[in-house]
Each structure stands twice: as structure tokens, then as C-alpha cells.
Amino acid sequence: MISKQKKGVRLDQISKIYIDPKTNKKFYAVNNVSLTIEPGSFVTLLGPSGCGKTTTLRMIAGFESPDEGEIYLGDQPINALMPNKRDTAMVFQSYALFPHYNVYDNVAYGLKLRKVPKDEMNLRIKRILDLVELSGMESRMTNQLSGGQQQRVALARAMVVEPSVLLFDEPLSNLDAKLRVSMRTEIRRIQQTLGITAVYVTHDQAEAMAISDKIIVMNKGVIAQMGTPREIYHHPVSEFVADFIGEVNFLTGNIVKTDGSKCTLKIAEHEVIVDNPDSFPVGKECKVVLRPEAAILADAGALPCKVVLSCFMGAYQNYHVMVGNTLVKLADYCPVGRKTYEVGDTAFLSFREGCVHML
Amino acid sequence: MPMKTRQGAALERKKFFADPAMVTTIALLAVLLALFILYPLAMLLMDSVHVQETETILLETVLSGDADIKYETDESGRKSVRVLDSKNKENLIALDDLTGAYGSLFVKNGRAIRDGDTIDPAKTYIKFDKNYWTLDAFPRIFKDYTFNNAFFNTLKLGMITSFGAVIVGLLFAYVDCYVSVKSRIIKKMFDVVSTLPVVSPPFVLSLSMILLFGRGGLITRKLLGIYDSDVYGLSGIAIVQILTFFPVCYMMLKGLLKNIDPSMEEASRDMGASRWKVFTTVTLPLMLPGLGNAFLVTFIESVADFANPMMIGGSYDTLATTIYLRITGGSYDTTGAAAMAVVLLSITLVLFLIQKYYLEAKTAATLTGKASRARVAITDNSVRIPLTTICSVISAFVILMYIAIPFGALFKLWGRDYSLSLKWFEQLFRDDGFKAFKDSFILSIIAAPITALLSMIISYLVVKKKFHGRGAIEFISMLAMAVPGTVLGVGFIRGFARGVFRTGLLQGIYGSGLILVIVFVIRSLPVGTRSGISALRQIDKSIEESAYDLGAGSTKVFTSVTLPLIKDSFLSGLVTTFVRSITAISAIILLVTPRYLLITCRINEFAEKGAYGVACAYATILIAIVYAAILLMNLCIKYMGTSRRTKVKEID
Incomplete structure (x- = not known):
């Protein structure tokens, strides 16, 4: 359906300065951000509120102008282009449907502006409404639709103009939890069908993981890490990223011995052997990034610990244990047939092979 | 690193100017607003402090160098003055040349001197253009009895009207929001009364006031037999203005009362306060900025009102009517009239600024929340009956005044002959x-x-x-x-x-x-x-x-x-x-x-x-x-x- 050449987006050292309305001081909402979004890929900007992700997206759309740097759409610099002259289409958090138009007219809005001939327009609208599964609802007013349906109209309206880049500004945050999960699968499916370049902003890490080819974690206006969901989950570059993506425990230890790709780490007076891909030297103080599911609780192992909470969650047994003075949260999946520890028990913690990461 | 927003600002500008339709619209709008709002007011202000007139001065005085004019030097370095000729054109002429024969330049006994006339510096006048800035007009008009009188009249009227309108408005708003009014007729009456004066022509109430309570008034003369009733003057204008402006206060205060969370008042009741105590310690303090707001809005309206003082004011002149009479009355005191207008404008402008930038913000700050749920209306008869009665009487009065108008047109001769006819419409x-x-x-x-x-x-x-x-x-x-x-x-x-x-x-x-x-x-x-x-x-x-x-x-x-x-x-x-x-x-x-x-x-x-x-x-x-x-x-x-x-x- 997308016949024209796909375009990527490139941000070259982009900064945006805002004035804090309370203190009247300037601050960087976005600070020296450079990134390249490959044509046809699905990239997510992820971060807590106020990290600059929405500002970045709005700069790509043209609603904000960067104070430093240049934005490229394909090879074309677009800094000075008005939003209506940019080949982007945005799906808004509030959907921003035109309440005085019905579904058909909402979707047709962009096509009419592009002076698409009537026949082609009808065809394209029909096809896109089929894709978002809203056929037959053309004459409904937008306030007669459910939240999920409105969301799909917004999606159809943005996609029908066949933009080079689709922009999503937290499009699912107004939906309930269940609908959010099914809609994100839907968005991913449609994006893949059309092969369109997409930039997606969210603060929901699960959503980001489920939907993206590449995640860009942002914090305080700068890029904290860029990578595939797998890289970011397993090899976070900082405590912030590790903490932001999923549940995490940090265990502090010192390297006492290195041996090729492995090293011996001393945690709370006990020694454990872990992977050392970054070749940290002996004597370095390290943080072990331990995901709840990456540890095994058993009667024997590397680190002795004391169980302070034990709770059955259905899919897993949830433990809180003390390793020295550090509280570690664990999830033991499929606990059926294994020993269940109770509060007050002493047990041993060991890391699953290849599942921990050191900072 | 210093934070520079120059590129962002430049890009915003670029995008802005890439939109010619909007740029043109804004430019046009700016011109329109400047030309038809700012410019007339600026001219008024200028007129009140700027004098432009021609003056004739005795030639002798000019030559002596003591005249109250500007002496300059011409290109050959001689002391000169700018003199008007008979066509009111300015000429720079050296003092030495002034006694020479300059046709149609000098004025002798009101006519221009021609060549051949003898020029006697003690008897000849020359004409100068006077063009200067002064604040004289203000002390002058404040010494002027008519103005002074009008000035204080206006303020007095504004005070009385605003107080009255706010109190009546508050009464209506309170009854509407707090008191259970069962009668649907009374409720309907409230609606009618609150919209009637807002949309009606400005002097309708004055007109019916005269018809009903004037010298030949239906009520005063016919029903009560009073022959010397005088509605013209302060009391007449005040009543009419209160009735005209209270609906605005009512609507404003009603909005406020609706935003007061009833649980605050319930908390006060719960701790043992009487209804009156609740009103004075909770409701009223919360509404204070809003009341001030309503007061100022009414004050501005009252001060600016022209039609009612004009029609029913009699000899009670306000600033608005005085200015009108100055302009149309032929007294030709433009600087004075302009200065008066500036005074009137200053009053309304200051009140407007206080109202808009101080009170409006304060009202919004005190009442931010929405009422969490509906208020339990007061059914207590000792509160309900007196309040409802007062409001009903006022409403009935307003409605009566409106009914008087069509009848005024249908009666053959108001005050004498109350038989119906269409002759006024025919006329x-x-x-x-x-x-x-x-x-x-x-x-x-x-x-x-x-x-x-x-x-x-x-x-x-x-x-x-x-x-x-x-x-x-x-x-x-x-x-x-x-x-x-x-x-x-x-x-x-x-x-x-x-x-x-x-x-x-x-x-x-x-x-x-x-x-x-x-x-x-x-x-x-x-x-x-x-x-x-x-x-x-x-x-x-x-x-x-x-x-x-x-x-x-x-x-x-x-x-x-x-x-x-x-x-x-x-x-x-x-x-x-x-x-x-x-x-x-x-x-x-x-x-x-x-x-x-x-x-x-x-x-x-x-x-x-x-x-x-x-x-x-x-x-x-x-x-x-x-x-x-x-x-x-x-x-x-x-x-x-x-x-x-x-x-x-x-x-x-």
C-alpha cells in the first residue's frame, strides 16, 4: 500500500531549552540528542515524565523548534518547515479526533487537503478502515465510539495519508489495561503490514518492549541508552536504565580475581563467579544487576540469605530475601514441585548462568 | 555552556512568516485595533494636554524681544521669528525686516496690512502659531463647577448603584443556590428577571420609571394621589441602574456560589454554627473577592452609563452627560471636554485593571474546586419565606416596569386618558x-x-x-x-x-x-x-x-x-x-x-x-x-x- 520510498529520521545534536515557569530559569528539556531512525523501523522513546521524549517527538512533528541542531527527514533538513508541510502524521494521546466530523470525514480530512481524487480517496479510506477493523462505522460520530475505536480512527486518520513517518504520542495511555495490551499488538501489526517508519513515545516499559525494534531510553533530556529491547533489558548501561526497565535488584561487590571472561566477585563476605564481558580489573567495586527471575533459591548455593517475605502470586512465588544488608526481590516461576521457603528460613541464592550483568 | 534559544526563536519566526495568511491577519488586526481603539483614546489624551491655537501679539512687544514666543536665528545670523501670513502659512522673518513692507503679513485692527500702509509697532499685531503642551486643562476643569459637580455625582451614583446591585444580586443568587423554592412560577420569574434587563434597550427602565412614578405617573398620581412626585435625580437613576445591573451581579455570584463546596459549610454547621454564622464566617469570606469583582464591574457600568442619567437624571448631571452636553451644547471647549473624557476614562480604566488583574485572579484562587455534590437546600421557613418574598417583590416590580412600556404606547395619553389606541404607532x-x-x-x-x-x-x-x-x-x-x-x-x-x-x-x-x-x-x-x-x-x-x-x-x-x-x-x-x-x-x-x-x-x-x-x-x-x-x-x-x-x- 505504501508505494513511495520509505524515509528515516535523523536528529543531529538536537537541544530544546524551556523556561521553568516557577523559577523562571532556563533548562534543557532536550539536551544534545543525536539519533538515527532507520526507514521502516519502529523506534520507541521511553522515559519518565519530563524526560524530553514528547518534546523530541513534537520537534520531529514541527510543533516545537529545536534551539540547537538539525532534524532530517530522509536527507532533507526540515527544521524550518511548518508542521503542515512535513510528511509526518501524528497520533495524539487524546486522539484529537474532530468531534464535528464522523469517522469517514475524520479519516478523509488529510486526503482532502492533499486533493486526492474522490475514487482513490474512497478506496484508500475503505482499505484503511478494513485494516483497523472499523468497516461499517463510517457514518458514526466520534462520540458514539468506544475508547479503543476512537484510537483506531486516530490511527487510520494518520496512516491513510501515507506519511513517511508515523508519530505516536502515548497513544494508549487513555485506555484501560486490557485494551492497551491488545491495541499495542494491533499497532505493531499494522505498522509491520505497511512497513512504515514509526516513532513512538511512552512511559510504559512493557509497551515499549512489546512493540519496538529499538528503544531509546531518555532521562533528564539526554539519551540514557539506545538498543534493542533485549540489549536494554539484559545489558543496561546505567542504574537508571536498569531500574526503569523492569524489576531489578542491585548487589554491590568487589572483584577479587579475574579469569578470562569470568571473574570472582565478593558480595557480603561471600564469593560468586560471574561473567565479566567488560574485563573489569581486580579491586573494582561493581554493581550486579539482578533481575528477579535471574536468581535461584535453593538449599545450597553461593550466597546465604534469609527469607523475609514469601508470597504465592499464581504464576510465580514471590520472595524477599536479605543478602547481608541488601533486600533482594525474587520471582520463582513455575514453583510447582520445588521447595517453597517460608519467612524466617535460611536459603542460598545463586545466579542463573549468563543472566546477570555488572555495572 | 550558555543556553541560547536563538535558533529556536529564529525557526519559530521562520515558520510564522511562512504562513502569510496568519501574518496578514495579525497585521490587519493590529492596524484595526490601533486605529479604532488606541488612536482615538490617544488623540483624546493629547487634546487634553496639547494646545494648538493662533495668537496675535503687538509688534512692539515682539520687537522688544520679551514676547512669549520662540526667537530663532535665520541663515544670515539675524534674530528672527516665525510669523503666520494671512493664509496661515508660517514664514521665518528677521526682526529687522518686520517693520518693512511685507504685504498681507501683519494684522492691523483685524485686517492684513497691504503695501503702502504705515506700520506703527505700537498699533500693529502679528499672528503666531501657538503649539504647546500643558496640564492646565485639568486644574481648570476641577475648578469648574459643572465638572466638579458631575465628577462627584458620578462617583456617588457609582457607589450607590454598585452597592445596591451587588446586594440585590447576592440575594437572588443566594435564594437560587441555597433556598428551596417550590413555586415554579417564582423560579420562572427569576429567570425572566435575570435576562430581561441585560438584553433590553438601556433606557427602557428609565422610561417606565417616569411613566409609573413620575409627576403624571400611574402609580404615584393615579393610585396614590401624589402630585409632586419627583423621580428625576439621584434616587431615580440609582433605582433604575440597580435594576438594570443587578442581573449581571446575580449571574456572576451564582457562578461563584455553585463552586463553593457544600461540605465546607456542612463542616461549619456540624461544629455548631448557626446558618447566619455559616454565612458570615464561611460563605461570605469565600465570596469576598467575587463580590468585589461584581462591585467593580457594576461601578464601571454605572459610571459609563449615559442613557439613564440622560433620561431620568434631570439636573443631576454625571460625567457622561456633561461631556455630551459640552460637545453638543456649543460651548466649544474641546480641551475641557477632552480632559473630562480623560478623567472619566481614567476612573473606568483603573477599576477595570484592578478587576481584571487582581480580583479575577483572586476569585479563581479562592474557589478552585468544584462542588463535590449537590447542596441540601434550605427548607427552613424562617429563612425561606422572607428571602423568597423579597426576591418575588423585586421580580414583580421589574416585570411591571416592562409591561408599562407597551401600555405606554397603547394608552391615548398617559396620565390623562387611559383608553387604548394605536395612534402613537400610527404617528x-x-x-x-x-x-x-x-x-x-x-x-x-x-x-x-x-x-x-x-x-x-x-x-x-x-x-x-x-x-x-x-x-x-x-x-x-x-x-x-x-x-x-x-x-x-x-x-x-x-x-x-x-x-x-x-x-x-x-x-x-x-x-x-x-x-x-x-x-x-x-x-x-x-x-x-x-x-x-x-x-x-x-x-x-x-x-x-x-x-x-x-x-x-x-x-x-x-x-x-x-x-x-x-x-x-x-x-x-x-x-x-x-x-x-x-x-x-x-x-x-x-x-x-x-x-x-x-x-x-x-x-x-x-x-x-x-x-x-x-x-x-x-x-x-x-x-x-x-x-x-x-x-x-x-x-x-x-x-x-x-x-x-x-x-x-x-x-x-
């Missing part, structure tokens, strides 16, 4: 009544769409766009609210009678219908803009952003998205402007020429002459037109308006 149409209706109607109907569209454009720019001068545009369009009609009228006379900056430019509009339309537009602009702004603030900004994003330019966004979404506001702007224009008098009466007959001016004329029958006939038809317009608007909004639901709840 009206035999006269030039039809032309008056046609002129008023046409001018107002031209002004209506212009104002409605203009105010929607201004609101759109103010709420949705970022550009330098946005605040200025909002302020100036709101400023017109604080400018009394009389002041605007004088400003237009001073500003356009001899063209813009007295150059003759645009002089053509002076005395034309166009200037009347412009005045109508300017006078209604703040109302429309305010309603447009509040309507637009409710619309999620991403709706327009998504239209931009899909490729629409700002004109397209405005016409295809913004305007349809604030259609209700547009429609009501249309009708409000029409109603305000067709009932306007204060600015218009100063600017209208015999080419146009306006209903309001005709009513004023006939009422002045004591021809109340015809005046009532005019007023009756005018009220009918106004109500028809409002009815039409409500129908349009009902069947064509948007439901203004932009945020939608989930259905499933």
Missing part, C-alpha cells in the same frame, strides 16, 4: 419611524457578522497561537470594555473629524454609516472575544495540532476545525452584537448625522420632548426585535449548534 410610522428602524437594523446587521468573526479570530490567535504582541491584542480588545461609550464617541470625533492625525486621511468615514458600524463593532468586540476565548480554552489543543499535522494551513484549520467547534460562541456573538448595536446610544449619539436615524436616538429625542407615547411605541417595537433575535439564536443553537463535547467518555 411613529407617519413620521420617519420606518427609516429609523431600517437604518438601525441595517447598521446593526452589518456589524454583527463582522464582530462575531473578528472576535473568533482574535480568540483563536490569543488562545492557540504564539507570537509577539499576542498579549497586547488581547488587552486592547478587552480594553474597549472599560471605555465608556461617551469617551469613545468623543475620541472618534477628535480622531476622525479632520481625518487621522488631522491630515484628512480617512476623513470620509466621519459622519458616514461606516463609522457607526465601526463603533458598534468596537463596543461589542470585548463581549464576543471573551466568550470566544473561554470556549476555545475548553478545546484540547491537540485537535488543532492534528489538523496541522495532516497538512492544513492555519486558515484551513480555523475554518474547518476551530470555527465549527466554537459555533455556539460565534452564533451568540452574532446576536449579542446585533442586540447591543441596535440598543446602543452612548457613543452613537455623538457620531450620528442626520443622514441616519437611529431608534435609540429617536427614543431619546421623544422622551426629552415629553412625547412618551411615541417613545414607548419605538421602545416596544425595539424590544420585540431584540427578543425575536434572541429567540432565533436559541433556536439556531439548539438545532445547529455543536454539543461541544471534545472529551468523550468510553462507552464500553
Whole structure:
């Protein structure tokens, strides 16, 4: 359906300065951000509120102008282009449907502006409404639709103009939890069908993981890490990223011995052997990034610990244990047939092979 | 590293100028507002401190070097002066040459001297152009009895009216929000009374006040047998103004009371306070800024009111009427009149600024929350019966005053012969009544769409766009609210009678219908803009952003998205402007020429002459037109308006 050449987006050292309305001081909402979004890929900007992700997206759309740097759409610099002259289409958090138009007219809005001939327009609208599964609802007013349906109209309206880049500004945050999960699968499916370049902003890490080819974690206006969901989950570059993506425990230890790709780490007076891909030297103080599911609780192992909470969650047994003075949260999946520890028990913690990461 | 926003600002500018339609609109708007609001007021201000006149001085005094004029040196270094010739053209002439034969330069006994005349410096005068700045006019008018009297009259009237209107308004609002009123007739009456004076022509209440309580009044003379009743004067104006302005206070205070969370008052009751204690310790303090707000709004209206003091004031002159009489009375004291207008403008402007920037913010700060649930109405008869009775009596009184108008037109001779006849209507149409209706109607109907569209454009720019001068545009369009009609009228006379900056430019509009339309537009602009702004603030900004994003330019966004979404506001702007224009008098009466007959001016004329029958006939038809317009608007909004639901709840 997308016949024209796909375009990527490139941000070259982009900064945006805002004035804090309370203190009247300037601050960087976005600070020296450079990134390249490959044509046809699905990239997510992820971060807590106020990290600059929405500002970045709005700069790509043209609603904000960067104070430093240049934005490229394909090879074309677009800094000075008005939003209506940019080949982007945005799906808004509030959907921003035109309440005085019905579904058909909402979707047709962009096509009419592009002076698409009537026949082609009808065809394209029909096809896109089929894709978002809203056929037959053309004459409904937008306030007669459910939240999920409105969301799909917004999606159809943005996609029908066949933009080079689709922009999503937290499009699912107004939906309930269940609908959010099914809609994100839907968005991913449609994006893949059309092969369109997409930039997606969210603060929901699960959503980001489920939907993206590449995640860009942002914090305080700068890029904290860029990578595939797998890289970011397993090899976070900082405590912030590790903490932001999923549940995490940090265990502090010192390297006492290195041996090729492995090293011996001393945690709370006990020694454990872990992977050392970054070749940290002996004597370095390290943080072990331990995901709840990456540890095994058993009667024997590397680190002795004391169980302070034990709770059955259905899919897993949830433990809180003390390793020295550090509280570690664990999830033991499929606990059926294994020993269940109770509060007050002493047990041993060991890391699953290849599942921990050191900072 | 220093933070520089220069690139961002430059890009914003670039994007801004890449949108010619918007740039042109803003530029045009700026010119319009500057030319028709700021410029007339500036001229007024200048007139009050600037004197431009010609003066004749004895030649001897000029030669002695002591005259109160500017001495210069000419190119050959001689001491010279700028003298006017008989064509009022300036010539730089050396003192030595002044006694020489300069044809038609000197004035002797009021005529120009010709060659051959003998020049006696002790008997010859020469003419100079005097052009200077002075604040003399202000001390002068404050010494002037008429002005002084009017000044204090105005303030006194403003105080009485605002107090009265706020108290009556508060009473109505309290009864409406707190007291359980079972009778549906009384409720309906409240509705009628609260809308009647707001939309009715300004002097209708004055007119019926005279009919009912005047010397030949139906109630005073016929029913009570009082023959020397005097409604003309302070008490008359105050009563009429209170009745005219209290509905505005009522609506404002009702909005406030609705926002007070009843649980606060319940908490106070719960801790043992009586109802009166609750009112004085909780409700009243919470409303204080709002009451102040209502007080100031009424004060401005009262001070600016022209029609009522004119009709029922008698010898009680206010600033507005005094200025009008100065201009039309032929006393030709333009500097004085301008200075008076400046004084009047200063009063309203200061109050307006306090109201807008101090009290409005404070009101919003004290009452932020929405009422969490409905209030339990007071059913206690000791509260209910007296309050409801007072309100009902006031309502009945207002309604009675409106009923008096059509009867005033139908009775053969008010005060003498109360038999019904159509003779006043016949006289009206035999006269030039039809032309008056046609002129008023046409001018107002031209002004209506212009104002409605203009105010929607201004609101759109103010709420949705970022550009330098946005605040200025909002302020100036709101400023017109604080400018009394009389002041605007004088400003237009001073500003356009001899063209813009007295150059003759645009002089053509002076005395034309166009200037009347412009005045109508300017006078209604703040109302429309305010309603447009509040309507637009409710619309999620991403709706327009998504239209931009899909490729629409700002004109397209405005016409295809913004305007349809604030259609209700547009429609009501249309009708409000029409109603305000067709009932306007204060600015218009100063600017209208015999080419146009306006209903309001005709009513004023006939009422002045004591021809109340015809005046009532005019007023009756005018009220009918106004109500028809409002009815039409409500129908349009009902069947064509948007439901203004932009945020939608989930259905499933």
C-alpha cells in the first residue's frame, strides 16, 4: 500500500531549552540528542515524565523548534518547515479526533487537503478502515465510539495519508489495561503490514518492549541508552536504565580475581563467579544487576540469605530475601514441585548462568 | 555552556512568516485595533494636554524681544521669528525686516496690512502659531463647577448603584443556590428577571420609571394621589441602574456560589454554627473577592452609563452627560471636554485593571474546586419565606416596569386618558419611524457578522497561537470594555473629524454609516472575544495540532476545525452584537448625522420632548426585535449548534 520510498529520521545534536515557569530559569528539556531512525523501523522513546521524549517527538512533528541542531527527514533538513508541510502524521494521546466530523470525514480530512481524487480517496479510506477493523462505522460520530475505536480512527486518520513517518504520542495511555495490551499488538501489526517508519513515545516499559525494534531510553533530556529491547533489558548501561526497565535488584561487590571472561566477585563476605564481558580489573567495586527471575533459591548455593517475605502470586512465588544488608526481590516461576521457603528460613541464592550483568 | 534559544526563536519566526495568511491577519488586526481603539483614546489624551491655537501679539512687544514666543536665528545670523501670513502659512522673518513692507503679513485692527500702509509697532499685531503642551486643562476643569459637580455625582451614583446591585444580586443568587423554592412560577420569574434587563434597550427602565412614578405617573398620581412626585435625580437613576445591573451581579455570584463546596459549610454547621454564622464566617469570606469583582464591574457600568442619567437624571448631571452636553451644547471647549473624557476614562480604566488583574485572579484562587455534590437546600421557613418574598417583590416590580412600556404606547395619553389606541404607532410610522428602524437594523446587521468573526479570530490567535504582541491584542480588545461609550464617541470625533492625525486621511468615514458600524463593532468586540476565548480554552489543543499535522494551513484549520467547534460562541456573538448595536446610544449619539436615524436616538429625542407615547411605541417595537433575535439564536443553537463535547467518555 505504501508505494513511495520509505524515509528515516535523523536528529543531529538536537537541544530544546524551556523556561521553568516557577523559577523562571532556563533548562534543557532536550539536551544534545543525536539519533538515527532507520526507514521502516519502529523506534520507541521511553522515559519518565519530563524526560524530553514528547518534546523530541513534537520537534520531529514541527510543533516545537529545536534551539540547537538539525532534524532530517530522509536527507532533507526540515527544521524550518511548518508542521503542515512535513510528511509526518501524528497520533495524539487524546486522539484529537474532530468531534464535528464522523469517522469517514475524520479519516478523509488529510486526503482532502492533499486533493486526492474522490475514487482513490474512497478506496484508500475503505482499505484503511478494513485494516483497523472499523468497516461499517463510517457514518458514526466520534462520540458514539468506544475508547479503543476512537484510537483506531486516530490511527487510520494518520496512516491513510501515507506519511513517511508515523508519530505516536502515548497513544494508549487513555485506555484501560486490557485494551492497551491488545491495541499495542494491533499497532505493531499494522505498522509491520505497511512497513512504515514509526516513532513512538511512552512511559510504559512493557509497551515499549512489546512493540519496538529499538528503544531509546531518555532521562533528564539526554539519551540514557539506545538498543534493542533485549540489549536494554539484559545489558543496561546505567542504574537508571536498569531500574526503569523492569524489576531489578542491585548487589554491590568487589572483584577479587579475574579469569578470562569470568571473574570472582565478593558480595557480603561471600564469593560468586560471574561473567565479566567488560574485563573489569581486580579491586573494582561493581554493581550486579539482578533481575528477579535471574536468581535461584535453593538449599545450597553461593550466597546465604534469609527469607523475609514469601508470597504465592499464581504464576510465580514471590520472595524477599536479605543478602547481608541488601533486600533482594525474587520471582520463582513455575514453583510447582520445588521447595517453597517460608519467612524466617535460611536459603542460598545463586545466579542463573549468563543472566546477570555488572555495572 | 550558555543556553541560547536563538535558533529556536529564529525557526519559530521562520515558520510564522511562512504562513502569510496568519501574518496578514495579525497585521490587519493590529492596524484595526490601533486605529479604532488606541488612536482615538490617544488623540483624546493629547487634546487634553496639547494646545494648538493662533495668537496675535503687538509688534512692539515682539520687537522688544520679551514676547512669549520662540526667537530663532535665520541663515544670515539675524534674530528672527516665525510669523503666520494671512493664509496661515508660517514664514521665518528677521526682526529687522518686520517693520518693512511685507504685504498681507501683519494684522492691523483685524485686517492684513497691504503695501503702502504705515506700520506703527505700537498699533500693529502679528499672528503666531501657538503649539504647546500643558496640564492646565485639568486644574481648570476641577475648578469648574459643572465638572466638579458631575465628577462627584458620578462617583456617588457609582457607589450607590454598585452597592445596591451587588446586594440585590447576592440575594437572588443566594435564594437560587441555597433556598428551596417550590413555586415554579417564582423560579420562572427569576429567570425572566435575570435576562430581561441585560438584553433590553438601556433606557427602557428609565422610561417606565417616569411613566409609573413620575409627576403624571400611574402609580404615584393615579393610585396614590401624589402630585409632586419627583423621580428625576439621584434616587431615580440609582433605582433604575440597580435594576438594570443587578442581573449581571446575580449571574456572576451564582457562578461563584455553585463552586463553593457544600461540605465546607456542612463542616461549619456540624461544629455548631448557626446558618447566619455559616454565612458570615464561611460563605461570605469565600465570596469576598467575587463580590468585589461584581462591585467593580457594576461601578464601571454605572459610571459609563449615559442613557439613564440622560433620561431620568434631570439636573443631576454625571460625567457622561456633561461631556455630551459640552460637545453638543456649543460651548466649544474641546480641551475641557477632552480632559473630562480623560478623567472619566481614567476612573473606568483603573477599576477595570484592578478587576481584571487582581480580583479575577483572586476569585479563581479562592474557589478552585468544584462542588463535590449537590447542596441540601434550605427548607427552613424562617429563612425561606422572607428571602423568597423579597426576591418575588423585586421580580414583580421589574416585570411591571416592562409591561408599562407597551401600555405606554397603547394608552391615548398617559396620565390623562387611559383608553387604548394605536395612534402613537400610527404617528411613529407617519413620521420617519420606518427609516429609523431600517437604518438601525441595517447598521446593526452589518456589524454583527463582522464582530462575531473578528472576535473568533482574535480568540483563536490569543488562545492557540504564539507570537509577539499576542498579549497586547488581547488587552486592547478587552480594553474597549472599560471605555465608556461617551469617551469613545468623543475620541472618534477628535480622531476622525479632520481625518487621522488631522491630515484628512480617512476623513470620509466621519459622519458616514461606516463609522457607526465601526463603533458598534468596537463596543461589542470585548463581549464576543471573551466568550470566544473561554470556549476555545475548553478545546484540547491537540485537535488543532492534528489538523496541522495532516497538512492544513492555519486558515484551513480555523475554518474547518476551530470555527465549527466554537459555533455556539460565534452564533451568540452574532446576536449579542446585533442586540447591543441596535440598543446602543452612548457613543452613537455623538457620531450620528442626520443622514441616519437611529431608534435609540429617536427614543431619546421623544422622551426629552415629553412625547412618551411615541417613545414607548419605538421602545416596544425595539424590544420585540431584540427578543425575536434572541429567540432565533436559541433556536439556531439548539438545532445547529455543536454539543461541544471534545472529551468523550468510553462507552464500553
